[in-house]
Amino acid sequence: MNMLVYLIPIALFLGGLGLCAFLWSLKSGQYEDLEGASWRMLRDDPPE
Numbered sequence: 001m002n003m004l005v006y007l008i009p010i011a012l013f014l015g016g017l018g019l020c021a022f023l024w025s026l027k028s029g030q031y032e033d034l035e036g037a038s039w040r041m042l043r044d045d046p047p048e
Contacts, residue, residue: 025031
């Protein structure tokens with residue numbers, strides 16, 4: 001029972017950290033072009 005005193009705040013902190021990382025990725029435009037990566041993979045351009 002004493003272990004829950006430590007585990008619940010740690011779990012809430014890690015969940016909040018994951019939520020902040022997800023919201024940051026939305027704000028920075030990581031999900032703007034979902035089809036672009038798949039089309040870039042199929043192109044046969046020479047490497048730069």
